[in-house]
Amino acid sequence: MPRLPHLVGTTTAAVALGLLATAPASASEPPLSRPRIVAHFDLAAGQSPENIAVEPDGSADITFASARQVAHVTRDGDTRIIATLPEEPNPDTPVLKAATAFGIARAHDGTLYVDYATGTGKTGVWRIGPDGGTPRQIAQLPATAIPNGLALDERHGVLYAADSAQGAVWRIPQAGGTPAVWAKDPALDPVPVTGAGFGANGIKVHGGAVWVTNSDQGTLLRIPVRGNGGAGAVETRATGLAAIDDFTFADPHGDTVLAALIGDNEVVAVRPDGTRTVALTRADGLSNPTSLAVRGRTVYVDSAAYFTQQDPNLLTATLDPRDAG
Template sequence: MPRLPRLAGVTAAALALGLLASAPAAGGEPTVSDPRVVAHFDLAQGQTPENIALEPDGSADLTFASARQVANVTRNGRTRIIATLPAVANPRTPVTGAAVVLGIARAEDGTLYVNYATGTSATGIWRIAPGSAPRQIAQLPPNGFPNGLALDERRGVLYAADSVLGIVWRVPRSGGQPTAWAMGAELEPRNAPPAARVGANGLRFHRDAVWVSNSNAGTLLRIPVCRNGSAGAIETRARGLAAIDDFGFVERHRDTALAALIGGSEVALIRRDGTHRVVLTREDGLSNPTSVAVRGRTVYVPSAAYFTRQDPNLLLARVHQRARD
């Protein structure tokens, strides 16, 4: 969820309104420990990690929003640039005013898909095949802000959350015409300064449903995928998540998620009943975290430092998965 530096103060204040509900760990729920920053990035070079996808070897593919780049970062912090999205003349991007690369999804064959927001016809979903240059496969409205992205490999479709228009778009994996798959007040941005009007943000495909966060509303939503592929009714599964960005689900704990709370530099554990507690903070090394990925016993948290302007990084921590389900 990138912002222009000059708007950081206003945006941070707008996004940080409200208090997080917290509670002690319940018996059997996962716990998070041993946080450590494994890679530090260069803010001056636009290396603001916005979203994450994991490779089979445990390395992370990150979108560097402001640099328009995709990078691979190993668990030891070694960083390699995979691709750079083409520059756009006179970008008119909502929210940022600058061209930014946002959500990322990885297919089993290694192909990467990213959302590119520019305020021009280049706005949309881009494909990065292994060893190939980025290529646009779907155009999305230039007045929108395609943010979170997920791939349903079985159905062969991509879902993209538009933070400004309050729409979840559905696009064939091969590319083509997008469909406004889900719409509603639950996905729309709320009253806030222009640079902080961010509704549907993070997006994950999980257990035959599309899950979406709404940053302004502080909610986590679930949208079932019906048998015919259409969207079911939007369900609100959690509230009170101030400035929630993207999130990831904890394996073996069904609908338990870890979510980045960008305004407060925190990660929260969201239980299946909708309650939550903070499990990582700025004292652990977070600096405006933007997304979360979980694999096995490891949680990955990129921090973009949009508001703090200090130490964009990638943090790893250990997830203790005490079985309950």
């Protein structure tokens, strides 16, 4: 969720107040330990990390929202830019009015897929080869879309993009081609007037379903994938998650979610029974966390500093074995 230059003050406060947590808190210990900031980024250069994909060696590929870049960060924090999305001289992105790089997904061969929102014909999904190089657009989405979170289902050769502006999930052939609206439901919509203008946001494929967060509505949703590939009915799995951004699963075989609450500077663990635990806070180094990823017992958290305007960074922490499965 990029910084909203016209909405940071009163509207942001209203969103936070309107999405107060309602689920019971857990009395158990936080599931994350040993937080460590791996890399600090340059806010003035537009290096607000928006989304993350982890490499097999434990390094990370992240999108820098305002800089329109994809960066590779080693486990030691060394950072290099591997690709820059094309400049858009006349951006008209809904809500933001700026060209913005959003979600990223990685294929097993190292190919990267990135969401790009510009309010023009460049809006859509872009592919970056395993060796980097010039990004190539493989699917065009409407100029009125904000493709935010991005998930790859390699088994079926499709990508899913969460559209924050239009309250939809798009399905796109991994090889490229014409996108189709896969799911459209009021549960995916942004909230008019009182919201920040961001509905469907984070997205993951997990356990035979596509899971989506809604930032304005503060919800975690599950959409079953039917046998024919179509979308089942939207299920609400958690509510009261104030300004939730991206999320990940603590265990590939379970439904415990680690979620980034961008306004509260928190990462929370949300368990299938509805209980939740605050796992990381600003005291641990968070600065408006936007996205998470898990590899083994290591959890990666991007902080974009959209509202704090201090210390965008990449943080890692260790997952409790009870939650890692």
